[in-house]
Amino acid sequence: MSKLSHAQWSSKMAFILAATGSAVGLGNIWRFSYMVGDSGGAAFVLIYLACVALVGLPILVAEWLIGRRGQENPINSMIDLARKNGRLPAWALVGASGVLAAFLILSFYSVIGGWSLSYTLGSVTGAFSGQDADGVSEIFTGLLGNPVALTLWHTAFMALVIGIVARGVTKGLEGAVRTLMPALVVLMLVLVGYGMTTGHFGEALAFMFSPDWGAVTGDVVLAAMGQAFFTLSLGMGIMMAYGSYLGEDVNLIGTARTVIILDTAIALLAGLAIFPIVFANGLSPGEGPGLIFVTLPLAFGNMTGGMILGLMFFLLLTFAALTSAISLLEPVVELMEERTPLSRVAATLVSGAAVWALGIAALMSFNVWDNFLILGLNVFDLLDTFTSKFLLPLTGLGAILFVAWQLDRDSVAAELNLTGGQATLWTVVSRFVAPAGVILVFISSL
Numbered sequence: 063m064s065k066l067s068h069a070q071w072s073s074k075m076a077f078i079l080a081a082t083g084s085a086v087g088l089g090n091i092w093r094f095s096y097m098v099g100d101s102g103g104a105a106f107v108l109i110y111l112a113c114v115a116l117v118g119l120p121i122l123v124a125e126w127l128i129g130r131r132g133q134e135n136p137i138n139s140m141i142d143l144a145r146k147n148g149r150l151p152a153w154a155l156v157g158a159s160g161v162l163a164a165f166l167i168l169s170f171y172s173v174i175g176g177w178s179l180s181y182t183l184g185s186v187t188g189a190f191s192g193q194d195a196d197g198v199s200e201i202f203t204g205l206l207g208n209p210v211a212l213t214l215w216h217t218a219f220m221a222l223v224i225g226i227v228a229r230g231v232t233k234g235l236e237g238a239v240r241t242l243m244p245a246l247v248v249l250m251l252v253l254v255g256y257g258m259t260t261g262h263f264g265e266a267l268a269f270m271f272s273p274d275w276g277a278v279t280g281d282v283v284l285a286a287m288g289q290a291f292f293t294l295s296l297g298m299g300i301m302m303a304y305g306s307y308l309g310e311d312v313n314l315i316g317t318a319r320t321v322i323i324l325d326t327a328i329a330l331l332a333g334l335a336i337f338p339i340v341f342a343n344g345l346s347p348g349e350g351p352g353l354i355f356v357t358l359p360l361a362f363g364n365m366t367g368g369m370i371l372g373l374m375f376f377l378l379l380t381f382a383a384l385t386s387a388i389s390l391l392e393p394v395v396e397l398m399e400e401r402t403p404l405s406r407v408a409a410t411l412v413s414g415a416a417v418w419a420l421g422i423a424a425l426m427s428f429n430v431w432d433n434f435l436i437l438g439l440n441v442f443d444l445l446d447t448f449t450s451k452f453l454l455p456l457t458g459l460g461a462i463l464f465v466a467w468q469l470d471r472d473s474v475a476a477e478l479n480l481t482g483g484q485a486t487l488w489t490v491v492s493r494f495v496a497p498a499g500v501i502l503v504f505i506s507s508l
């Protein structure tokens with residue numbers, strides 16, 4: 063808890079790997095592609111890219127900076143820094159809403175992690191071999207319509223997350239991230255290569271990059287910004303918590319750039335792999351959350367070596383999902399450990415069980431509760447929408463406003479190694495561009 067007992071990352075590389083492990087996950091492959099498809103394609107992609115660069119990068123830097131200066135969990139870091147700088151302790155709400163967001167997101171994230179596990183097994187048993195579009199769609203609807211199976215897979219995924227977090231071995235995963243992340247990139251490239259053979263690659267390119275601005279609504283813009291926050295693990299206190307382990311020698315802006323380029327590249331590759339399959343098979347891009355689960359099995363089921371590649375892909379996807387899920391549970395557990403008499407294991411079990419229970423409500427939205435709507439949304443969509451479109455951007459806005467307006471400007475510039483024109487650029491972006499971006503997006507969606 064204190065500065066002295068707070069260990070630091072052994073090296074800059076370890077930090078990049080941990081941040082990448084949190085950032086790269088289902089958000090890049092599952093959520094990115096289905097949101098692009100749902101939102102009509104290129105305009106969403108381009109707005110998302112703009113949000114990543116103009117809002118995501120400064121907020122990522124701001125969260126790391128707060129964590130590194132505060133040296134504690136997000137809530138305490140915010141309280142401490144606010145006090146030291148003569149600001150209101152109410153800034154701690156930024157930390158608190160982040161922990162709430164992490165809790166809510168993990169509940170539905172684990173359900174999709176369960177789908178990925180289930181498809182890993184499906185690849186081994188050859189369930190997808192030779193299937194056509196109807197066949198794979200049937201497999202997917204069969205899974206969705208079976209609450210017992212969904213519960214089992216969700217439980218299995220949460221059990222893995224809880225097991226790893228309870229034993230406190232999360233840092234041991236960096237080595238695995240180092241080897242498995244490049245493997246995931248290679249497999250995505252293979253899938254993009256397969257997409258090129260379908261004869262519909264050009265259509266997919268146009269869908270992703272040739273925008274029809276006329277069709278853009280405020281909601282599309284908000285969805286794109288929400289995706290930027292979700293995919294970079296922003297607005298959740300996670301990056302703040304990571305920053306608290308960060309040594310003084312790490313260059314925040316350069317590191318943020320590295321993590322963001324990797325995360326964005328994987329998302330774009332996912333789109334380039336998935337949409338050719340969509341168009342080649344007459345599927346709808348607006349398929350919804352099932353998009354990757356009806357397109358990728360088609361590719362694996364019909365290419366040579368598809369069984370092995372499919373198995374490898376879903377294993378790697380599950381692993382990427384696990385490292386992200388661990389980073390979601392970790393802040394909840396840390397907070398409980400510090401604020402209650404519970405041991406780490408007990409705190410993990412209690413918070414993991416609560417997340418698991420909420421996840422059951424989320425997965426029932428696909429079957430027995432599909433008519434149970436709140437504000438027109440089922441539980442799954444409600445959790446997803448409320449967190450990514452509101453909680454994350456608001457918390458991130460709080461973080462950037464705090465760094466830009468409440469901390470001493472010169473010391474921030476010095477900490478970021480910025481001088482002259484670059485320091486001015488940072489001030490303009492962090493004070494005006496990024497916050498105005500978030501606020502304008504909110505306004506446009508009203």
Ligand code: PHE
Pocket residue numbers: 084085086087088089090167292293294295296298300386387389390
């Ligand atoms: N960024 C992760 C992904 O893209 C998801 C995540 C969100 C992880 C928030 C941690 C916190 O899959």
Ligand code: NA
Pocket residue numbers: 084085086087089090292293294295325
């Ligand atoms: Na991501």
